[in-house]
Amino acid sequence: MSKWALLLVLLLLLVPGAALAQTYSVDEVVVEGNRRVESKAILTVVKVEKGEGVSAEAIDRDIRAIFELGRFQDVQADLEERNGKKVLIYRVTERPLVRKVEFSGNKEFDEAKLKTLISIRTPEIYHPRAVEKSIRAIKEAYIEEGYYAAEITPRVDVNDRNEANILFTVAEGDKILIRNIRFSGNTIFADRELRKVMETKERWFLSWMTGRGAYREQVLQTDLEIIADQYYNVGYVQVKVKEPRVIMDPAKKFLDILIEIEEGEQFRVGTVDVRGDLIKGKEDILSLVKLKEGDVFSRKGLREDVFAINDLYADQGYAYVNVSPLTDLDLERRRINLMFDIEQGVQVTIGRIRISGNTRTRDKVIRREMKLAEGDLYSSTKMKTSRARVNNLGFFEEVNVTTAKGADAEQMDVDVAVKEKATGTFSIGFGYSSVDHFIGQGSVSQENFLGRALKLNLSGSYGGTSNTYQLGITDPYFLDRKLTLGFDIYKTTREWNEFTRKATGGDLKLGYPLSDNLRSLLVYRYEEKEILDVVAGSIYEDQAGTSTLSSLTAILTRNTTDYHLDPTRGAVSELSVEYAGLGGTQKFAKYIADYRHFYPLMWGTVISAHGQVGFVQGMQGEEIPVDERFFLGGINTLRGFKSREVGPRVLRTSGVVDPVTGVATTVSDYEYIGGDKKAIFNLEYTFPLLKDMGLKGLLFFDAGNAWSEDEDFFESVRTSVGGGIRWFSPMGPLRLEWGYNLDPMDGEDRSQFEFSIGRFF
Known part of the structure; x- marks a missing residue:
């Protein structure tokens, strides 16, 4: 039996080889079965030619070559005798032509969205691999939105013309969100601390709107690196964050994620040294390094030290400097020895500065904000400052400043790419109070008028008790010099309980920057005013009539914030002094000091502290004008109080007789007389609610007051707390x-709600 078995094996091995070695005589080679693909196109890949000695191996190679065209689902070769000739026939079966792609069962994504995901186009030759690729793409899109159990089933219908309709049936299932993210092996960081640094989040009550809690594999992989980085920053450089276990509950409604961590031992900094191309002494360079021997090692700190040394060289023109932090682990002592190896490279200058993307803004508006000019020595710090200055113009959604190799190795070109945004603003506001009744206001402004950075403002308000009209324009670089020149003209009418004020006037502004962060501004103001309809017995009765104001204000402003429109760090301080008495009938001096500081905290939150102190005094024996006194309250000073109703007040009592009954009654009301001193303190904590939408939450504490001449600063302080949304x-x-209002007085409400809204065009 073993001999027969051996013979059978030999036959199975030898017969195929013999078949391939056999040759044929062929008189003609033809293609059959093709309908859309021309025979010539097929025969171009066929190598067999008519004649003697055509091998089966050559025919097999041709079959594979025809298959590789990707147009056929079956290819066969037959040798037939026709009219006395031996004909080699390649019979092909064409793949169908896709005429239509449809979807059913989809609710989360519309058909237009799904068609952008698939790799099938019409008309196109059908290919199973394209269908498989499309299924994967659709499923990944559903997983991104939390539909982890989504199933996509394809169906291909082919008609008698060999045309195919493809139908993808989508079974979306329920949206599956992450219920729990748990950790094991972690002792240095609590689960809560690790969850907070992750982009992947657990579901919450607003997941239906925000999508929070969706499982994304790539994001989770990035989170593993973020978690490891937390450990590296406290010296655990041998930490291992293992692949997460993602478990779906039996009901296919939620996911649970378990991440295992092996923390290892904590390492400290050993020796710290520097070598290579030194442009300063070792001690000078090492003074920039914050990591010192014995400190807990931190990869974040190491990166900052590398950047500090890099900036030292880059600010001297060494744009291609390479600072390599070499680490040597001493496992026995649990120390990491650091060596900063420096290759300074060549010193480079700025070649060309190219600006792109500014469809509306003139080139010069951007160039004058650049701290580097063509021909200057390269400076990393000036590059960063230039980008910040262009961004702080507020004209662009994006500002990217990149470098490229210049005409030679010692030159570097700078590319400034911007994306314009709407800088015109139309704002409206409405309100109601017992003082002003219905108020409507609106304004039109353009921060980049004519693309020259001119600031145009046209505003007006109309209400039951007030009307305001204003036109102003300011050029921050008058005659292309570092001079700010502008003007405003306005007309206002305002009715209060005690009197009505009318004013027509204007101002002229002239400013000059003293440094990158410090600016000076002079403002000359002239007004013609009238106080009328003064209530009998009012403290302001003697101020009725017309008057003129001619004043000069000096303002000094220092701004070190990172982004002027929405700061997260830095400070803004301002000091202003106004003197009225350059002609005119009103004589007074007003002093205001203002300071605001921003402190970034973790998770994108920011705390800001704001303080303002003001003092006004009559000059040359004149009384302080009523409209120049300090009235606090409202959304821009002390929230929780009505506008202009914080400060000195007096109780007025008057008798009223009913014309019908003849009954006399006594009515009491407070008259707010304004202070000659004021102090305001605002503490705010802002936090992101929906970061991608720019929605922030706000908690605040306000304190302050205005005091009269016979009162001292801080003699009494009004306080309020609250919150809001920005x-x-x-x-x-x-x-x-x-x-x-934390301490309401007689006649005051406990709380106030205020809002404002604007619109870009």
């Missing part, structure tokens, strides 16, 4: 804020 919406900046 949203840089498509319609413009939106503020919704509610304040709660």
